[in-house]
Amino acid sequence: MIFVTVELLIEIILLLVLVLMCFGLYVAINGIRENYWIKEKKAYLDAEEVNWYLYFSGSSDFSKSLIPKTTKEIQGVEEIFISYLKNVSDPGVREKIIKFSNEYLRDHYLKLIHSKKWSIRINGLKRIVDFEIECLSAYRKLDRKSNSKEENFQLLKIIGFSRREQFIEELINRSTGFSEYEYKKLFVSIDEELLGRIISVVENLPSTGQYAFIDILGHTRDMKYLKFLESQLTSEYQEIRIRSLKAIDAIGIVVELENYINFITSPFWEERLMMAKLLGNLPLNETVSHLGALLEDESWWVRSQAAKTIGKDKDGIEFLKEFSKTTDDKYAMEMANEILLNGGN
């Protein structure tokens, strides 16, 4: 049994009370400081929001009162800029934000990206990307290999607008370990010209990068990428071929059907499925024999897609009616009837 004297107990309690009071005081001081900062930022926002609007809309000239004097005021400016960049597309607004940031906020963000704390560095890099601040000449960590994946991701975005000639080389070196999603985010953030330059080095990227690149080309719906995408159809990798077919379908143009004909009899159902979709970009009278074959495919997905593609054509319903009468394939007949029941959809 442990015996504790009353005096010792009182001393322990007093000590705990003291620790608690110190902790309470710390929390209170932090709270007051936080409130003060919030008030300072709010005071800047209240005072300058309208002036920023007038400056951005060209109704008034630049006023020195807009220049933030404290870190909290800088955070106020940040909030305003981010809101405008997210919601407003007027080109003049973006130009003004970039000019102002490079002139008045650059030193602040340079300080942030040299911080020992990773989170502060990342926040700084993100804002540099948002406001297109030229910082690479002064960024000491640029050549360090110790950068985290997230830092390299932000740095590539920065290189994309400030050192364009180095972008391709940096992309190969810095994108190690990027996920497909990160590659996509990166490719979406760069302009058309840089995106086009990646074509020549795409094979040096890891598979995640290649997949993302092909998907993004499909999203652009620009037929200038058609030649590159068609060249990918001979890739030894199935996923590259499937994604290229999908991207070509997204672009919606099939120039030479002969280039795709092998996929109709591909041993992989995913490729046949993509073909069933892709054939919808041509008139039914040119594709009817291929779609008829795909309608009798062993895979339900391929049959279903072929029937949907036929159903969407203006003569599709008639074809499906005729097909369901003449085919011996009961699965194909069922699929044709299902689409007919849904009115071609």
Added chain:
Amino acid sequence: MEYRVEESAEPNGFLANEHKMYSVFQLLKANVFRSRTTLSIILLKIDNQVTTINDDVERDVSQFLQSKIRGSDIIVKLSAPSEWCIFLSPSGEEEAIAFIQRLFNSAKDKDNMLFQSNDISLSAVIAEIGNSRAALDEVFQNGRDLLLNEQELWAIKYVSKFKEKDVEKIRVSIIEDDNIFQKVLHLALSKLPIKQFNLEIKTFSDGYEFLKSDWYRSSHTHLIIMNDILPKKNGFEVLHALKNMPNHKRFITFMMTKKKVEEDMLYAYENGVDQYLFKPFNLRLFEAQIKRVLARLWS
């Protein structure tokens, strides 16, 4: 209300009783504001007062004028000699000019025996009515003053005193959770140069806050600019609630979105969205769209 006009009007828009003309005018004037369409009053007078115009000629002129008006127009033979009044509703000054020119051309036609054999010509005064302050006697007085010293035959004169439209109050709701952008939209709308409308703007951070307020329960035309995605009740829920309201056609809805999801857009258009704004959007373009929508309220 419409029934009373029909009752007072004889077939083909001829109103025989001049006293009833005042009630008809009150009715049409009230409709100007309600339907946001202007009314034009034409005072027609035979020029050649030196020759005495007998009742038969006046009756023939009445019939001629009656044959030229549209089904929605009303003609009255005034008690003042050789004067007629035509109400063109709904029509603005330009339509009235076109009507008068057609009428004069037909009257001047050499085959038109009524005007040729009696050697008479007409002059007209057009008054476009855009507000509820206009009084019929004042319109006539202004018109007669203009024609009093007119030497030219087949003259067309204008009374523009009553053209100015009444300022209409329009409610505007901005439902946007980004406080800074909310203020940007507020500023953009409050600085819009529109004389005809008085915009009463209110901002909300969420659809729930908007629907809990009584703000949208009024008979005013209501312009709503809202995000599709909002914290508690999103834009589609607001749209649904508004659609179930009586007189929901007074809402003009702009939906702001960051994503082009065609299914969402289809749903929104089918449920009453008038325009989509894809973020980020050009503020000047937005202002132009709002101005166009408001301008189209008056036809």
